[in-house]
Structure formats: C-alpha cells, structure tokens
Amino acid sequence: MLSRRGSRLDRSRQRWLAAFAGALIFASGAQAVEYVRIPAGTFSSVLASDATPGPVAYRAFDMRTHPVTQGEFQAFVIANPQWRRDRISRTFADAGYLQNWRSALVLASDQADRQPVVSVSWFAAQAFCEGEGARLPTWSEWELAAAADVSRRDAREDPAWRARILSWYARPATQALPSVAGSPNFYGVGDLHGLIWEWVDDFSALLVNPDSRSAEDGDKLQFCGAGAINLQQRENYAVLMRIALLSSLNASDSTSTLGFRCVRPIH
Amino acid sequence: MSRHAHLRTFLVVGALTFSALGACAATPAASAATLPSASIYHLSTPLTDQNGKQFTLQDRRGRPMLVSMFYTSCQFVCPLLVDTLRETEAKLTPAERERLSILMVSFDPEHDTVGVLKATAEQRGLDSAHWVLARTDAGNVRKLAAVLGVQYRALANGEFNHTTSLILIDSAGRIVGRTARMGDADPSFVKQVKATLQSDPQ
Numbered sequence: 001m002l003s004r005r006g007s008r009l010d011r012s013r014q015r016w017l018a019a020f021a022g023a024l025i026f027a028s029g030a031q032a033v034e035y036v037r038i039p040a041g042t043f044s045s046v047l048a049s050d051a052t053p054g055p056v057a058y059r060a061f062d063m064r065t066h067p068v069t070q071g072e073f074q075a076f077v078i079a080n081p082q083w084r085r086d087r088i089s090r091t092f093a094d095a096g097y098l099q100n101w102r103s104a105l106v107l108a109s110d111q112a113d114r115q116p117v118v119s120v121s122w123f124a125a126q127a128f129c130e131g132e133g134a135r136l137p138t139w140s141e142w143e144l145a146a147a148a149d150v151s152r153r154d155a156r157e158d159p160a161w162r163a164r165i166l167s168w169y170a171r172p173a174t175q176a177l178p179s180v181a182g183s184p185n186f187y188g189v190g191d192l193h194g195l196i197w198e199w200v201d202d203f204s205a206l207l208v209n210p211d212s213r214s215a216e217d218g219d220k221l222q223f224c225g226a227g228a229i230n231l232q233q234r235e236n237y238a239v240l241m242r243i244a245l246l247s248s249l250n251a252s253d254s255t256s257t258l259g260f261r262c263v264r265p266i267h
Numbered sequence: 268m269s270r271h272a273h274l275r276t277f278l279v280v281g282a283l284t285f286s287a288l289g290a291c292a293a294t295p296a297a298s299a300a301t302l303p304s305a306s307i308y309h310l311s312t313p314l315t316d317q318n319g320k321q322f323t324l325q326d327r328r329g330r331p332m333l334v335s336m337f338y339t340s341c342q343f344v345c346p347l348l349v350d351t352l353r354e355t356e357a358k359l360t361p362a363e364r365e366r367l368s369i370l371m372v373s374f375d376p377e378h379d380t381v382g383v384l385k386a387t388a389e390q391r392g393l394d395s396a397h398w399v400l401a402r403t404d405a406g407n408v409r410k411l412a413a414v415l416g417v418q419y420r421a422l423a424n425g426e427f428n429h430t431t432s433l434i435l436i437d438s439a440g441r442i443v444g445r446t447a448r449m450g451d452a453d454p455s456f457v458k459q460v461k462a463t464l465q466s467d468p469q
Contacts, residue, residue, distance in 0.1 A: 056423045057423075089302075089304050089305075089306070089309040090304040090305050091304065091305055091306060091307065091309045091310070091414060092309065122413060123410065123413065126406075126409070126410065130406070135406065138421075139420075201409060202409075202419075202420045202421070204412075204413070204418040204419075205418035205419050205420035205428055205429065205430075206420065250416070251413035251414070
C-alpha cells in the first residue's frame, strides 16, 4: 500500500509540486544537487582480488559533489513517508535511524540543514539515491574518487596527504558535524575525507574469506567466486579503517557519523 | 509540519523534490501494517522465474520457504548448493516437502537470463513445482541480499565473491533459520525446517 502512495498523490498536489520543483531548480541556484564526472581510467584498489592483480579498468560515472545533507534527506522523508523514523520497518532501519532529529520530520536545529545526514541505514541511503536516478557508489568508485587530492588524481603515495586524512580520525566524535562544503578535490568532489564515514553499495562483502576454494573446511565453502581478496598498500590504513568499519555493519544499522553520497552510472 | 516548512525544504533541494516522488514506486512496503516489522516481505522485489513467469517476493507470502542466492557460472560452491538443498529436502516427509518451496535468486542478472536459468533447472533435474530459479535487476539483487544477510561483491573478472547459505523463511517472511553448511543436510537446520512447517498453519 505504501509503495503505491506516490502514484496516488492527488493530481493537484502533483501538479503543484511539479511546477514548484521546476521553479525551484531556477531559484535555488548554487544549492542544486550537483554531480561531477569521474572519467574512465585504471586504478589499483587497496582491495585487490587475486584473479585480477594490478590496476583495474573502470568506467566513467558521475558522483555527487557533496554528501547528502540533512535538509535534502528531510525533503525525501516528507515526500516518502514510509522512510519516516516512526514508520520505517525494522527490516530497513534499526532503532537509531534519524534519532538525532527533533522529531520524525524536524531537524535538530536550523543549522542542521546543511550538515551531512547521518544515522541512516544502507536501505534508506539506497532509496534516497534511487530518487535521484542514482545509487550508492561501489567501494571501488568511492575509493577511486577519494584517492585524489586537489591537484592529483592519485595522491595516496604522499605521506603528507595520508597524515592529513588520519588527523581527522583523532577528532572527538562528540563535536557537532560541520556543514558540507569541503574543498573540492581533483575531480570537484568534496568532503570525501574529514567529515563523515560513507555507506557504499557493496559494504558487506569487502572482506570475505581469502580462499573460497579449499574444500577441507566446511566454513570456507560458504564463499564462492574465484577471486580471493587481499589487502594491498597496507600503509594506507586511513582507507583500510573505512573498510573495517563498513565490514562491521548490517544494512539496517545506523551510526551517528555514517552518511552517504550517490553516484550515477553512465549508460 | 507547516506549509512554510515544506516550502523551505523544497527550496533547499530544488530538483530533488520532484524526483523524490518517483522514488515512492521504487521503495519497499506493501500492506506493511499487517506484516511483522522484521519481515522480508516489506521488500517488493520483482522476480522472473526459469519459465519466464513474473512474480514478486511478496507473492511467496503465506508459505514457508528456503531461499538462497547463487549464480549459474559459479563452478564450485553453487552446484554444491543445489545438492545441499536436495539433501535437506530429502530429510522431509512427502507432506512436508509438499508445503516447502525453494527459491534461488541469481546475483548475476547480466548473464543469468531466463534461458540460462531454465537450462540450469533442466540440467539439474529441478522440479519447477517446488524449485524456483529466479532473476531480478542489479538494484533489487543488492536489496534482497541485504535483507537476507547474504554478502556479495562483483569482481572485476565477472565472478562474485559471496557467502552461501540456506535461509529459512516462515510464512510471514521472518528469517527463522539459516545454515552455511554445504555438502550435506545440516541436522539442526532440518529440525528448524520441520518445526517451522509444523507451527505454520496452512
């Protein structure tokens, strides 16, 4: 029933929204949702599979320049009430979902509007992205975009760059989150480091058993697929910490420092 | 929420507001009020079986089932998965078997077409009255896997790393048991299957 709610919106409201949205694209200017192109190329992930060692080719895609904000997520929840914290099924979000809001539809403060949304489950993040004709980035897509600094496509070999990223991990989690607007990197994508953790599409399977093919141990049989995953670039532990965090989550989990952004594949 | 607050929100998002309306159709929940909160049937995954028949995950409601996820080009674990499901079925009485259906959903919509699923079912001699091999699109694969607690990841070489398990779903869509034991029937899992069939009124 809820899933059909959208199509049952009465026509006048739909028309009103359509007209209004059109006007607002014009009116909201710099606040409009922005995606930038990440061009095709090759990249060496810290997660390499033994089936394909070395750099892997990837297709071009578009990525949101900033994480989704609380204001944006608020609008999504208003338009899609099945994602309200007081209506959501436990299948899709745990009890912590949007608990940092004042109520089901009201943010904690006026300043929260431009802060990144956090305390959202993977399901909610994925649903939001679908509403933009997008999806969550895969780990590879996120890692690729996050490897850039202001002037370089891949700054990972630079110890100073690594140190800057790591310094964020030392910031106490109790401080209020800043607004999105971090300085754009080489691609024009901001806030990949230093603001929040981010959901990725394939968060749950980043660290699976390295060898699925040894048949002796029953436990090992549960992993299929010839590719074993190894950690490369062990010194890059700022990135490895992300993987460890993501691997510890369930899709219905929400935490107070975990948000997301979306990508659009190019067809 | 006042009208004023609505307006303010729409100002922030602009184009998003409009597209978010479209998201309603893509989001889950059908007759959610009558389902347990932890039911997989909050997800309305559109599926197509090995005979080309279209159905949704919710159509399976009302009857316990075993669910698993797989992909047909997997050479090692996936054939074992079918064997394990067969072994598990073999431990049931004919009456119990009659009431339990088996749903296997592919991770690999690109390669596992209806024709490929059909060929696999025939090759393995799977009775389509009880065994449904199904496919859906990539987005719905992700959500179904997440709801079932199945981990998977597409690899650059076209294969998938994934966990393999049999998942027992009761008639209301709750996950009531799972096993990762492959190769033969897991006795404690068989016990759970029998208990679920017994307690689930027809």
